[in-house]
Amino acid sequence: MAVPKKKISSSRRGKRRSHHALKDNKVIECPNCGAEKMPHHICPSCGYYNNKSIIKLGKKDNKEDKKEQT
Numbered sequence: 001m002a003v004p005k006k007k008i009s010s011s012r013r014g015k016r017r018s019h020h021a022l023k024d025n026k027v028i029e030c031p032n033c034g035a036e037k038m039p040h041h042i043c044p045s046c047g048y049y050n051n052k053s054i055i056k057l058g059k060k061d062n063k064e065d066k067k068e069q070t
Ligand SMILES: [Zn+2]
Pocket: 030, 031, 032, 033, 034, 035, 043, 044, 045, 046, 047, 048
């Protein structure tokens, strides 16, 4: 079994771990409804992505979905 030849010093270990911190989740405003949403994700409050209705949420979007199907 491979075994480390030398003990990693606390300085060297700390330098390696300096990149391990978690970053904040990025949040952007939905261009359609203005709600906070994750980038590159469908808006959870209106169901829009790339200015198109992807999933129908609520009763308002039902008419638009029927037009897209036909
Ligand atoms: Zn939205």
